[in-house]
Amino acid sequence: MPFDLITGKFVPEKSNIWRDCVDGYYDWVQEHIEDGAPLNxxxxxxxxxxxxxxxxxxxxVCxxxxxxxxxxxxxxxMGETPLIRAAHNGHLATVQYLIDKGAEVNSIDMGDNTALHWASMRGHVEIVKYLLAxxxxxxxxxKQEKxxxxxxxxxxxxxxxxxxxLLSAY
Structure with missing residues (x-):
């Protein structure tokens, strides 16, 4: 259940099952899937x-x-894909899993940035290395010609x- 920082209370009407799932509530997500919550x-x-x-x-959860x-x-x-978001935030195992499951390595967001753009900018070296491989x-x-x-x-x-x-070596 989401916490409202202004009132200091939990607010059920602001709840969202998917936003809440990012806190690692695997069983809870599974329950909502069984109840027919939309996946896409x-x-x-x-x-x-x-x-x-x-x-x-x-x-x-992925x-x-x-x-x-x-x-x-x-x-x-914003046109981000799960791969772009995982690369941006530095989650190597998730990046590897998504690519293994068929995620397009060169997909672009609204700014024409790829997962490699985001991982490079954020200095996620192991992700940069993996994406290049x-x-x-x-x-x-x-879109900024970068x-x-x-x-x-x-x-x-x-x-x-x-x-x-790493990028120079490839």
């Missing part, structure tokens, strides 16, 4: 369930949702130089 529809904030679980690194028929390429209002295109440009290596800047991450070295 966005919540009131524009995020579908798999994207929420992937973005928070809840691998077990597995459950995909086993039950969630679309691995579902998107939010899986065929991620390091030459794709986003390729992933251009986003490796100290203002975004302390490990930017390692991601830059």
């Amino acid at each position: 529809e966005a919540d009131h904030c524009g995020d579908p369930p798999l994207l929420l679980a992937a973005g928070n690194g809840h691998l077990a 597995q459950l949702l995909l086993e039950e028929g969630a679309d691995v390429e579902q998107r939010n209002v 899986q065929g991620a295109d390091r030459t794709l440009r986003n 390729i992933p290596i251009d986003l490796c800047q100290p203002c975004w991450s302390n490990s930017y130089r390692f991601a830059r070295q």
Whole structure:
């Protein structure tokens, strides 16, 4: 149940089963799936369930949702996919799982950023390495005409130089 920071109370009417699932309530999510909750529809904030679980690194919930028929390429209002969100937030195991399940490694969001753009910018070196090994295109440009290596800047991450070295080597 969501907590309202202003009133200091739990507010049931603000509850959303998918947003709540990112807190790791696997059994609770499973119960809602059994009750017929939609797997591919966005919540009131524009995020579908798999994207929420992937973005928070809840691998077990991702597995459950995909086993039950969630679309691995579902998107939010910003065009992000579960893979993009997982790469952005640094969840390597989730990134690996989603790609194993058929996620498109070069899918783009509304800003034409790929998972590689986000992982590079955030300095998630192991994810950058994995995405490159899986065929991620390091030459794709986003709407600002930036390729992933251009986003490796100290203002975004302390490990930017390692991601830059990795991108330079490919």
